[in-house]
Amino acid sequence: MIHLNNIHKTFSTGKPNEVIAINNVNLEIKAGEFVVIVGSNGSGKTTLLNLVAGNILPDAGTITIDSNPVTRLPEHKRSKWIARIFQNPLLGTAGDLSIIDNFRLAALRTQNKGLTIGKNDQFKAVVRNKITTLGMGLEDKIEQPIGTLSGGQRQALTLLMSVMDTCKILLLDEPTAALDPRSAENVLRIANNLIKEYNLTAILVTHNLKDAGNYGSRIIQMGEGAVLKDVAGAEKQNLKQNELYDWFG
Numbered sequence: 677m678i679h680l681n682n683i684h685k686t687f688s689t690g691k692p693n694e695v696i697a698i699n700n701v702n703l704e705i706k707a708g709e710f711v712v713i714v715g716s717n718g719s720g721k722t723t724l725l726n727l728v729a730g731n732i733l734p735d736a737g738t739i740t741i742d743s744n745p746v747t748r749l750p751e752h753k754r755s756k757w758i759a760r761i762f763q764n765p766l767l768g769t770a771g772d773l774s775i776i777d778n779f780r781l782a783a784l785r786t787q788n789k790g791l792t793i794g795k796n797d798q799f800k801a802v803v804r805n806k807i808t809t810l811g812m813g814l815e816d817k818i819e820q821p822i823g824t825l826s827g828g829q830r831q832a833l834t835l836l837m838s839v840m841d842t843c844k845i846l847l848l849d850e851p852t853a854a855l856d857p858r859s860a861e862n863v864l865r866i867a868n869n870l871i872k873e874y875n876l877t878a879i880l881v882t883h884n885l886k887d888a889g890n891y892g893s894r895i896i897q898m899g900e901g902a903v904l905k906d907v908a909g910a911e912k913q914n915l916k917q918n919e920l921y922d923w924f925g
Contacts, residue, residue, distance in 0.1 A: 768834035771823025828859025
């Protein structure tokens with residue numbers, strides 16, 4: 677599904693503050709895998725996510741998604757495969773618009789905007805049914821501005837909106853970092869359920885080692901722009917919390 681071949685990325689090249697963010701990384705992520713990426717600050721994990729998303733482009737190497745070469749494609753041209761949830765809940769929604777308007781925009785994410793999806797009763801019913809699954813009591817508030825909701829509520833709705841249109845890959849960029857523990861737990865539970873329900877290929881970047889141990893089918897540790905550890909399958913499921921902490925010395 678996702679192939680990174682000999683990827684290299686340097687920031688501030690030739691300057692005193694030059695940083696090699698990604699150093700000749702080779703990585704294959706298969707369809708349906710849920711990969712968790714951990715690492716200390718500056719390890720390259722967020723840069724790797726940005727390279728997959730097309731938010732930044734590599735200096736060298738190639739990237740393919742679903743067998744399509746995308747190395748030089750910008751972010752908006754990868755949206756037919758990728759949906760992304762950001763650390764800041766405000767980035768995934770339009771605060772001044774209502775919940776239903778946000779879902780309408782999400783349903784048009786990869787489509788020609790000339791082909792509009794109206795807010796008819798059928799569409800509203802679909803949205804209400806999806807929101808009901810959150811158990812937050814928001815299904816009867818779809819005309820309410822989404823900016824009036826809490827961060828946890830907005831992040832949960834953003835997850836639902838990510839699958840309103842075509843999506844094969846879900847990128848989770850520290851989606852719970854700005855949330856209280858209860859909201860964070862709820863958001864990850866929702867994300868995990870959606871990944872399973874829609875058979876998504878997912879990448880979660882997190883600093884929370886407990887979440888890294890509890891979620892995903894594969895865990896990758898990055899350091900100094902390289903992959904240090906790559907654990908999957910039964911080995912990942914049997915990984916103890918203390919073993920994971922030991923990775924960081």
